[in-house]
Amino acid sequence: MLDRKPSAEADPITFAVVKNALDAIVDEVAYTVIRTARSEIVKDVMDYSAAICDARGEMVAQAKTIAQHLGAIPEAMAAVQARWAGRLVPGDAVIMNDPYLGGMHLPDIFMFYPVFAGDEILAWVVVICHHTDVGGRVPGSNAADSTEIYQEGLRIPPLKFFAAGVADEALEALIGLNVRVPDRVLGDLRAQYAACKVGAREIHRLAGRYGDDGLRDYFDALLDYAERMARAEIATWPKGTFRFTDHIDSDGLSDAPVPLSVAITVEGDHLTVDWSGSSPQVRAAINSTLSFTKSNAFLSVRCALRGEIPNNAGIFRAITVTAPEASVLNPRSPAAVAARALTGYRVMDTMFGALAQIVPDLIPAAGEGGNTVVALGGRHPDNSPFIMVDMISGCWGGRPDQDGIEAITNPSQNLSNTPVEVLERQHPVRVEQYALVPDSGGAGRFRGGLGLARSYRLLADEAVLQLRSDRLIFAPYGLDGGEPGGRSANWLGEGDAQRSLPGKVTMTLRAGEILLHHQAGGGGHGDAWSRDPAAVAHDIWNGKVSAAAAREHYGVVADPLTGRLDMAATDTLRMTPKRTEEP
């Protein structure tokens, strides 16, 4: 089947129509997951993804879901094909979650559904869901402080969950017995299967219209087209090697910083992304498997491409990613990986730091650096258990031509927040503040977004707090002379009794105690002393920057109440030599 000549582009009209049709089908697959899934993490938080791949497993279309998931498909697909090539029939669905075979972390279960044309595979529908629980030592299977993957839950190699349309009883029973909420997990797996079948049905309809070989041609053409566009854009980039290092504060089990170092080499129309020099793998569960490292590298590059490039794997062909074995970005089994999301965020920050040297007019300064996760577990007065998992999102850093954004999802995801009123209805907590933090945006010609504050007062007798935050030590970087964003912070208590907490905490909270988190602010872009004084004045007027900070960081003098500019004083201040930068 690979000896066909790709002739599809001879017909640009059908090419455009097929592209739109695939986009519609993959969104329909994704929507079917929401419609039929059982768990809130899929239905409300939307932590799942869908894609269509060609027969070889190259992704030709993806739904507007979690960007971070999709770059991992190639590795996982290779594992599926290594095991099952030639032994698949219509109605089969292969599942897997093993991070060391291309998965990401155990809760993310991939399902691969081959779509057949006669005896041959025409395409694959792939659906990835974050499952509520896959067993292991803690509910949710997502602890940051595990030290071996064996603590993290059930590892599933590529196995047929459905064989010729019939569920595998043995596998179902095994999964059911090993997870805390079997109804939800098995229900969500069935939702994945239902969604795959919808995708297959629609792909068959498309093939009915354009022919099996015709469709294959269009898949090829779509991948080639995206590759061509990506390469054409990369070819315009400056040649050379661009390096950047960013850090995770620590893995939480020790105080040692975890450096991530990248070298992006632009050669012709191709990129090499080399992570040599990054931290060795760590004890706690923030190790990122190579497939997840790749996924975050791909999506960072995708953000740096400005053309109207279809979101398919053709782009990946222009990028090679390597990371040293046994590093935090390519751990060796049995390193724990459940909380690898944090490392994924920092991979993106590090990539952006290097990409900003290549496409300086597009890449923003660092944003908050990944959401903060606040988990509270305890019992209601009637002794029934509660588990609150709340995520605090952040901001984007200043951009080359405009300010950053406050209160927004990390670009590697597209998650939502939980309304305070809903949280309080479901859990014995009272949120007493959900607000922007003034002066937390890094100063720059274009200001970084402000960080968010959120507090939780415990109303139950006691609860176990698990807090995962970062950027308390390594602030989000600024670019082009912009200053770093404000650091994250955690406090327990109020008034004189208030005390700071570290970034990663497991502890017991008592009734009436209050936890306050400040999320980091975004880095600034460009020299703050060249920021338009009127923009600084507006920020003062609008309560986002204080007059004192305006004077110190921007060299702008203005009335603290009205923001009215004192241009003469500003000119004088800006004429004096800028205060010396810290070394």
Add this chain to the structure above:
Amino acid sequence: MLSTPDRGARIGVDVGGTFTDVVLALPDGRLYVNKTSTTPTDPGEGVLAGIAAILEQTGIEASAIVEVVHGTTVASNTILQKAGARTGLLTTQGFRDVLEIGRIRTPGMFDMTWRKPEPLVPRRWRLEARERIGADGSIVLALDEDSVHAAAQTFLAEGIEAVAICFINSYCNAGHERRAAEILAQVAPQILLTASCDVLPEIKEYERTSTAVVNAYLLPKMRVYLSRLADRLAALGIHAPVQVMASNGGMIGLDTARMRPVFAVGSGPAGGVAGSARLGQVTGDSDLIVFDMGGTTAKAAIIQDGQPSLVTEYEFRDGISSPSRFTKGGGYMLKVPAVDIAEVGSGGGSIARIDAGGLLVVGPESAGGDPGPACYARGNTVPTVTDANMVLGLLNPTALAGGSLKVDAALSLEAVRKHVAAPLGLSLEDAAHGIRQVANANMARALRAVTVERGLDPRDMTLMVFGGGGPLHAVDVARLLGIRRVLVSPVAGVFSAAGMLSADCVQDFVRPVMVPLERADPAAVATTLASLATEGREVLAREGYGDGQAVLRFSVDLRFMGQSSQLTVPFAPPFDAVALGEAFGALYAETFGYRPEEAMELVNLRLAAVGTGDRLQFETLRLDARALAGAEGTREVSFARGGPKLPTRLMARDAVTAEPIAGPAIIESYDTTIVVPPGCTAVAAQAGCIAITIGPENGDA
């Protein structure tokens, strides 16, 4: 000639981006139509001009008008143009930024240049009151009235014109919110107020805050516009009550529109959907897909069991709403009932271009009505969907709109040749078919969003089509979805205005309950229902609907405990928890494909209070000759890519009878052009509709 009545005439007005459509209906079923240019700076001018024109055209006295129903874009344009009031917001201490924080998501991926919509109230004018209500409605911290006085002084000093008040958990205890409103009204009587509990008091602080803010933001503009409109109508001799189309597909009276303008933000598209529901009742189609294609966008909605499908919240945004459910975050959240509409950027004016990678793209950029498609000869030289239709012979090559709009087909040919055919190396006709195909695929996506994504199979449904461009594309779009029957509405090009005249007055009310269904106290629920009923009847009475014209439609929002997928289940009192649980379970299974065995939560009690009366009856519709006339003869038309041009019969709309007409045929009328491709047959249906039965395609790709 029929006599001209001296009473009972009703006027529907739909202000669109390009045209203001006016429809006048008489009690005997006669219907007159007029299209006039929209006057964007003062839309009331165009409304008046259109009404004056139709009165003159029909010879009907102004005194014969008993009602004017108005679909207005004033509310939506005020938001888009950021032209609303200088608005303040008063919140609970700690929560002034809820409005700006929103729900965090972005509408797209990988776009680092995205701009988040500016909140309608800047941080400076978002003030906090010291107070706190608990999640159970208890008072955690009593309202510090001094903090409200202080806020009032700040609002006054800042020259604030309107203030929204939204406190945390006010949905279950509005006491503090009401007291703060009292204080503000007393201290700053010149400031217009919206308390969130007075719009729709539902859980979720961002959605409630945003809704209250939008309402406050619109108050002054809408008051001025509606008052001036009433004055202008009076000057014309029309003293009839004015009704405004609401986003829920019903009408609301002038007073309600002045107090709660947020209900009128989705005014525009609702009329056609309401009209479709009525038409379906006459034609016997209680389940319909509604397809409305205008100049800039195409919209899809659903009628099920004779009622438009509604959502309880929607996002109003700049530009075009995507039909995908994965792209929230780009607009202003409104938690008010609205017709569930999916919209895509494909209309007659949508521009076709080749992108950087050589891909043909159609829309969302639009040439609109001015300068409009290339064939309008008003300065636009890039091809639009209309130009593609012109190239293929689907449209009249010399004039549109019953001869009133002159066009030059040669300009269409030139635009398509230069910008699409030549760069892609295609023939002129292949390029034109390509533009149509891409646009059709895009429109099919909107239809999929309201059907397949909700578990409905479009192949079982009838496509009801209207809008200027709808009947030109309906069959091809239907084929993409396997739909076999198309109904073209009467006066398709102005059907939104006609649909308004068939809408009832619908007022929505809600009371949060938030208790496990099995523990809901029937007596307490009955008390709440009674108070809802009283409120509904009172509001209807104020709008002039007595008890004999009031219909109360109750429903409940239910969900499984801990989930957020709540569904609305209609019911008739008395409240029966077991029956409601059963109905919810069945609806959940239908919507989500399975049925959990978990406890349910009673979230809200809802009331839609419906005022009925004399409405446009499509059964007795008699169309104005002007709306029916059209060209006759034949034209060479290309229906299929690669196929030969076919000599195609041209017909006026009134030539379509119960005798089936086999395609190819083109039916031209004042307000639209209906295409009956080869393999399809058209026949006159009830209520002025034309029904098209779709046969197999003839090799069309």
